[in-house]
Amino acid sequence: MIEVELRxxxxxxxxxxxxxxDASQALMGFQRSLAIFTHxxxxxxxxxxxxxxxxAQIITEAPSEGSFRSKAWIVIGGMFAMGSVGxxxxxxxxxxxxxxxxxxxxxxxxxxxxxxxxxxxxxHLAEKKITQEKIDSAIEKAESGIAHMxxxxxxxxxxxxxxxxxxxxxxxxxxLGPDMSMLTHDYIAHTTRAPDPxxxxxxxxxxxxxxxxxxxxxxxxxxxxxxxxxxxxxxxxVINQIxxxxxxxxxxxxxxxxxxxxxxxxxxxxxxxxxxxxVISVGAPSDEVLLL
Numbered sequence: 014m015i016e017v018e019l020r021x022x023x024x025x026x027x028x029x030x031x032x033x034x035d036a037s038q039a040l041m042g043f044q045r046s047l048a049i050f051t052h053x054x055x056x057x058x059x060x061x062x063x064x065x066x067x068x069a070q071i072i073t074e075a076p077s078e079g080s081f082r083s084k085a086w087i088v089i090g091g092m093f094a095m096g097s098v099g100x101x102x103x104x105x106x107x108x109x110x111x112x113x114x115x116x117x118x119x120x121x122x123x124x125x126x127x128x129x130x131x132x133x134x135x136x137h138l139a140e141k142k143i144t145q146e147k148i149d150s151a152i153e154k155a156e157s158g159i160a161h162m163x164x165x166x167x168x169x170x171x172x173x174x175x176x177x178x179x180x181x182x183x184x185x186x187x188x189l190g191p192d193m194s195m196l197t198h199d200y201i202a203h204t205t206r207a208p209d210p211x212x213x214x215x216x217x218x219x220x221x222x223x224x225x226x227x228x229x230x231x232x233x234x235x236x237x238x239x240x241x242x243x244x245x246x247x248x249x250x251v252i253n254q255i256x257x258x259x260x261x262x263x264x265x266x267x268x269x270x271x272x273x274x275x276x277x278x279x280x281x282x283x284x285x286x287x288x289x290x291x292v293i294s295v296g297a298p299s300d301e302v303l304l305l
Contacts, residue, residue, distance in 0.1 A: 018083070020082040032168070048071060054104060069087055110130060110133065115148070117190050120191050204280050204281065216261075219237075255295060275294070277291055
């Protein structure tokens, strides 16, 4: 069992109070982001919805007096029991280290993957087939949850700061990620659209015909990337190519006919991490790309 605590301070939070809506959204974001990295550490897979978490359960308790604190207990593979084994186990360290890495990356700090994760947990990462591409994909999925944890700070302003700690069985609490503030909120909220389009080659893994949005599994990035067709690209020919790729990919993930090439403007975070694509055209990949 792993204990992780989210604490808000400043303004009403110092009196154990927050705006009700912001508090509910923040706790949902806390649970969702924890679930994504718990599932990744346990199963080597990236999920998009917290209810998809397998092998563990996340439990909370009433907020503590003195400031607005909320504890989450990650219970791995069994019933909840205070003092049960887990928080100091190797997998417990992997979960909290992955979460620490994700919080830092999302909020504008730049941890070294090789030093912070690969050097310490190479055996576990290899066993579960957890690659840096999967971690990047999980960070993308968790970003909205981490942003929601900022709501009491930027929306109602019933808090000014927040921090997250994990508490080992023996020893002092360990801080995870940077302090949350208006600065980290503004960083997450910042998105830059690249002026020049880039080429993305891959297969369509999802598409919504009503919103013109979907995801392409990029061969270069080795992860699904969200995309949206710009108005000028919302044409029957383009949509037919996208849905054909989706259909062929669903039938056989090795079918080369599902591969297509997109020209798109990159939407990037402040660190240059690719968040999404604005697609301007779609076509068949060149022979040179197929040979790769």
